[in-house]
Amino acid sequence: MSNKDIDMTNINKKNNLFCITTFGCQMNEEDSEKLSGVLMEMGYEKTEKREEASIIIFNTCAVRENAELKVFGNIGALKKMKEKNPSLIIGICGCMMQQKGMAEEVIKKYPFVDIIFGTHNSHMFPEYLNSVKQHGKSVVEILDKEVGIVEGLPIDRLSSIKAFVTIMYGCNNFCTYCIVPYVRGRERSRKPEDIINEIKELVKVGYKEVTLLGQNVNSYGKGLEEEIDFAKLLRLVNEIEGLERIKFMSSHPKDLTDDVIKAIAECDKVCEQIHLPVQAGSTSLLKRMNRHYTREQYLDLVKRIKENIPNVALTTDLIIGFPGETEEDVEEVISLVKEVRYDSAFTFLYSPRKGTPAAELPDQIPEDIKHRRFNALVDELNKIGAEISKEYDGKVVEVLVEGPSKNDDNKLMGRTRTGKLVNFTGNPENIGKLINVKITKTQAFSLLGEEI
Ligand code: SAM
Ligand code: SF4
Numbered sequence: 001m002s003n004k005d006i007d008m009t010n011i012n013k014k015n016n017l018f019c020i021t022t023f024g025c026q027m028n029e030e031d032s033e034k035l036s037g038v039l040m041e042m043g044y045e046k047t048e049k050r051e052e053a054s055i056i057i058f059n060t061c062a063v064r065e066n067a068e069l070k071v072f073g074n075i076g077a078l079k080k081m082k083e084k085n086p087s088l089i090i091g092i093c094g095c096m097m098q099q100k101g102m103a104e105e106v107i108k109k110y111p112f113v114d115i116i117f118g119t120h121n122s123h124m125f126p127e128y129l130n131s132v133k134q135h136g137k138s139v140v141e142i143l144d145k146e147v148g149i150v151e152g153l154p155i156d157r158l159s160s161i162k163a164f165v166t167i168m169y170g171c172n173n174f175c176t177y178c179i180v181p182y183v184r185g186r187e188r189s190r191k192p193e194d195i196i197n198e199i200k201e202l203v204k205v206g207y208k209e210v211t212l213l214g215q216n217v218n219s220y221g222k223g224l225e226e227e228i229d230f231a232k233l234l235r236l237v238n239e240i241e242g243l244e245r246i247k248f249m250s251s252h253p254k255d256l257t258d259d260v261i262k263a264i265a266e267c268d269k270v271c272e273q274i275h276l277p278v279q280a281g282s283t284s285l286l287k288r289m290n291r292h293y294t295r296e297q298y299l300d301l302v303k304r305i306k307e308n309i310p311n312v313a314l315t316t317d318l319i320i321g322f323p324g325e326t327e328e329d330v331e332e333v334i335s336l337v338k339e340v341r342y343d344s345a346f347t348f349l350y351s352p353r354k355g356t357p358a359a360e361l362p363d364q365i366p367e368d369i370k371h372r373r374f375n376a377l378v379d380e381l382n383k384i385g386a387e388i389s390k391e392y393d394g395k396v397v398e399v400l401v402e403g404p405s406k407n408d409d410n411k412l413m414g415r416t417r418t419g420k421l422v423n424f425t426g427n428p429e430n431i432g433k434l435i436n437v438k439i440t441k442t443q444a445f446s447l448l449g450e451e452i
């Protein structure tokens with residue numbers, strides 16, 4: 001074999017590589033896993049290294065401005081790569097592209113992009129790819145409205161131990177700050193049998209944990225022919241033999257019923273962890289956010305959850321700097337955080353999104369004030385997180401071992417049923433299994449321990 005032959009083999013192999021970068025939430029992660037699955041079925045191979053790929057895809061997020069700025073920066077950086085390698089195919093998809101006018105703006109600003117599609121037509125990616133390969137012309141296609149649910153797409157999951165399983169798409173809630181309903185369409189639920197079959201298949205190949213995904217899982221089942229709601233779905237999934245853990249997100253507080261609380265309490269596989277985004281601490285802000293619950297109703301819900309699910313871990317999402325937010329509003333959110341005692345929280349600086357009602361409101365909060373308030377809230381959350389972690393000191397916890405620790409080669413990592421990250425010394429043969437770990441040290445948002 002000549003050197004030239006060896007080179008050719010390498011080029012052919014390189015020509016087959018794709019690299020997907022995902023911005024945004026678990027919904028996008030799952031969509032990327034499907035794009036990856038489709039590409040692998042077409043004969044392509046995955047790489048994490050953008051520079052060696054012949055297909056580069058960005059799956060974008062529009063939830064805050066900084067998510068969009070990141071995407072623009074990343075697309076800009078591809079220009080040189082495309083100049084060096086004109087056969088490189090660049091695809092941009094996801095929520096950001098689904099916004100009115102965005103696809104046109106992107107193709108005008110970055111004419112070297114080959115394929116642009118939105119959230120409703122990602123299943124058509126193979127056609128777009130073949131068209132670009134055949135005709136060499138860019139394809140830009142955004143569907144205005146959601147199509148039904150496309151089942152049966154191949155999926156290349158990031159983990160072989162735990163999986164995201166989308167149970168519903170879209171959102172009907174129109175919180176006044178949020179772009180998601182505009183870019184993900186109306187709520188639509190998957191049929192229970194499709195969900196159950198998918199999870200059974202996952203269990204067959206060794207998966208131990210599923211996270212049921214939806215923008216508001218508590219409204220699962222609406223519009224389906226079957227008599228089903230989220231509580232019933234949890235009970236059905238709980239019966240799947242071989243599955244060890246069930247998690248879910250997100251739960252809109254306005255729709256979390258006592259039936260769901262009862263199902264969580266009674267189903268042994270459903271973990272005692274609830275992500276219950278509160279967003280704000282005062283009834284007046286909640287009202288202006290269109291959240292459909294008051295501070296008192298939220299706190300009452302938390303009380304009922306804690307009474308029925310012992311040792312439940314609550315996490316949340318919080319927005320600081322919503323238009324018109326006062327110092328009293330901030331005091332109220334801090335006092336709510338102290339009362340609920342969240343294990344952890346995602347805290348966001350309010351970011352005006354074009355097309356949402358809140359972006360048009362007067363009294364937008366200056367950035368320096370937003371940051372000061374944000375820091376005060378985060379300090380409180382960190383303090384509480386550390387206190388909750390301390391309670392694990394010396395305890396033995398069940399951990400699903402996910403793989404090597406990210407910050408120590410000699411350790412493994414996994415999570416408790418309550419979602420706490422544990423780094424520990426243990427037997428690598430137990431990756432993918434449930435084991436007991438004794439906690440020897442605690443940090444604000446993670447634990448250290450030893451397998452026993
Ligand atoms: N559907 C989920 C829910 O209602 O809890 C969350 C979906 S959203 C992708 C995740 C979080 O982003 C929201 O809970 C909210 O805290 C935050 N978010 C949404 N729009 C935002 C905006 N314009 N500025 C800042 N944060 C925002
Ligand atoms: Fe956005 Fe509200 Fe829907 Fe969550 S429930 S995705 S915050 S509109």
Ligand code: F3S
Nearest residue numbers: 024025061062063095
């Ligand atoms: Fe998720 Fe961002 Fe879209 S948070 S639903 S990827 S706008």
